Amino acid sequence: AQSVTQPDIHITVSEGASLELRCNYSYGATPYLFWYVQSPGQGLQLLLKYFSGDTLVQGIKGFEAEFKRSQSSFNLRKPSVHWSDAAEYFCAVGAGFGNEKLTFGTGTRLTIIP
Amino acid sequence: KAGVTQTPRYLIKTRGQQVTLSCSPISGHRSVSWYQQTPGQGLQFLFEYFSETQRNKGNFPGRFSGRQFSNSRSEMNVSTLELGDSALYLCASSEAQANSPLHFGNGTRLTVT
Numbered sequence: 309a310q311s312v313t314q315p316d317i318h319i320t321v322s323e324g325a326s327l328e329l330r331c332n333y334s335y336g337a338t339p340y341l342f343w344y345v346q347s348p349g350q351g352l353q354l355l356l357k358y359f360s361g362d363t364l365v366q367g368i369k370g371f372e373a374e375f376k377r378s379q380s381s382f383n384l385r386k387p388s389v390h391w392s393d394a395a396e397y398f399c400a401v402g403a404g405f406g407n408e409k410l411t412f413g414t415g416t417r418l419t420i421i422p
Numbered sequence: 423k424a425g426v427t428q429t430p431r432y433l434i435k436t437r438g439q440q441v442t443l444s445c446s447p448i449s450g451h452r453s454v455s456w457y458q459q460t461p462g463q464g465l466q467f468l469f470e471y472f473s474e475t476q477r478n479k480g481n482f483p484g485r486f487s488g489r490q491f492s493n494s495r496s497e498m499n500v501s502t503l504e505l506g507d508s509a510l511y512l513c514a515s516s517e518a519q520a521n522s523p524l525h526f527g528n529g530t531r532l533t534v535t
Binding site: 349350398413 | 428472480516518
């Protein structure tokens with residue numbers, strides 16, 4: 309069975325500082341990996357996705373993530389955070405085409421200090 | 423294109439009642455999935471429909487059901503509501519093709535009293 313671990317429940321960073329959110333997955337085959345962001349009272353917005361190819365994936369809002377098969381990780385990074393990045397971030401793994409079921413991590417809540 | 427639309431945004435029901443939630447996918451998307459989000463259990467997959475057929479199902483009791491119409495719109499139904507069914511119910515649609523991700527709606531917040 310597939311699983312996702314986000315070890316950090318809550319992270320606080322200063323505005324302008326760099327950010328890295330950790331994600332580790334467990335999946336038997338090549339995974340489809342995603343990062344979603346959720347603002348309070350809202351649904352999930354897709355930040356970026358990895359299906360195959362380049363292991364460094366660029367997303368929206370200046371985010372990027374790196375797939376490392378040897379470490380079963382898919383960490384999300386941003387070089388300089390903005391106050392508007394405060395939200396909850398979810399990593400997810402899926403089996404891909406024909407199987408729309410995603411397994412989500414428990415999420416990391418990001419707080420930005422002015 | 424318009425995004426995934428879920429109605430209603432908020433619902434308050436009483437234990438024992440039933441409820442129906444609606445989801446309109448992005449135009450052209452044929453797959454609709456439903457997820458339940460609670461503080462204790464996080465995001466959990468309920469089921470997925472493709473071309474009016476349930477293709478995948480999560481680990482939820484039979485009180486949770488769904489259907490999809492020929493225009494890809496979907497409804498989910500919860501019968502005999504329990505307090506623990508209070509949650510944010512999220513609908514997502516996709517093109518169900520290689521490299522097509524899920525796009526989520528803003529959810530329906532269900533409160534059971």
